[in-house]
Amino acid sequence: MALNYALLFSGSVIVLLGYIYWSTARYMVHQTDATIEAEIDGLAEGYRSGGLPRLSQLILERVSRKPAGMGVYLLTDQQLKPLAGNLDGWPRVPLSPDGWLNFSLENGSMDKPHKARGRSYLLRGGFYLLVGRDTFELDKTRQLIDHTLSWGLLVTVGLALLGGVMMSKTMLKRIDVINQTSREIISGDLSRRIPSIGSGDEIDDLVENLNQMLNQIEVLMDDVKRVSDNIAHDLRTPLARLRNRLETLANKAEVNSVEHENARLALEEADSLLVTFNALLRIARIESANQSEYFEVIDLKTLVLDVAELYEPLIEERGQRLELKLSDSPTVHGDRNLLFQAIANFLDNACKYTPREGLITILLEARNESEKIIVADSGPGIPESEREKVFRRFYRMETSRSTQGNGLGLSLAMAIVKQHRGSVELQDNNPGLRVVLSFKTPPAH
Secondary structure, three states, X not given: OHHHHHHHHHHXXXXXXHXXXXXXXXXXXXXXXXXXXXXXXXXXXXXXXXXXXXXXXXXXXXXXXXXXXXXXXXXXXXXOOEEEEOOOOOXXXXXXXXXXXXXXXXXXXXXXXXXXXXXXXXOOOOOEEEEEEEOHHHHXXXXXXXXXXXXHHHHHHHHHHHHHHHHHHHHHHHHHXXXXXXXXXXXXXXXXXXXXXXXXXXXXXXXXXHHHHHHHHHHHHHHHHHHHHHHXXXXXXXXXXXXXXXXXXXHHOOOOOHHHHHHHHHHHHHHHHHHHHHHHHHHHHHHHOOOHHHOEEEEHHHHHHHHHHHHHHHHHHOOOEEEEEOOOOOEEEEOHHHHHHHHHXXXXXXXXXXXXXXXXXXXXXXXXXXXXXXXXXXXXXXXXHHOOHHXXXXXXXXXXXXOOOOOOHHHHHHHHHHHOOOEEEEEEOOOOEEEEEEEEOOOOO
């Protein structure tokens, strides 16, 4: 933008200065030619009235009256032999069809030859008259104009670049505000709005439209969450009652009877529904609450060891191997129970999809002022096109339909990570999936 502004502004000034230069130079040359024409007319009139003696006298008067080198006069006979004037001889340059000559003047008083411009005139009797002007002052004036316009152009380009940079910085500063607010909204703070400076320009119009759009999105999102949370909350109590009645029915039925088996299966379904609704409510609470004021510094190594200890029996039962690569005491600022839940969810997901005799690895790394928890497995992995979708509520890949679950585990883990202002990245483990959780290193006290 700065470059385009500078080019446009400089181009406009170049055209303007070029026109001024062309007009000025053309006017100066025209004035010189008009002066020469007037002098030729005066001398020719003197020749017609008084002949050669009168013309010679007029030339001598004008040579003595003009400053040295300003006026150029030469009267010659038919063989171009000088008769009067301040030139030693006829210039040896080709004559233009209109009688004008451009030649050089040389004499002892000049540091270097001067350019001159003159016109020849044929008098009656075969005499030649040359009248001209030394253009040294004209050339100096033209050079002065060139120099002035060149510096003016440089100053103009500099000012144009400075103005363009200032305009661009102002524009980029406002765009940075929009980008910063957008990043905060993407991080989960849907209440953020883009500040307006009240200038009423196009960017302010854009900001106003974006804020109206964000208001509408927030209202729609709140409606969807409220409906989802209300359904989960309202159905959890009747489901709990239903489960209690099924449990009572199962206890009353004979152990080997059909009624007992049906009651047991219904209990399992009720438990699954309760787990789903509890997960929904837990996600809603995590997303709506700001618990950062209760955060504390947590030793990730100890936390990961506790999660691994919880899942170690399950991993051994499935014939899988668990490998830990933990750096020395990395720490994060957060809620221990929530982070335990998030890591457990990712480890549980790895257990589900890692084949027998497969390898599950948990790594702790510190990179670029952030702590990373990496959970890697040797299962089938997740296609790149599905990696953003798996964090949606109730989303399950087609290959996962046959496995136990409700599609809320990764959504809950993502909500916890966002609550801690962290990020989750899914990568290929070749084979398998590599989950990278990144958290900022807490400031040292």
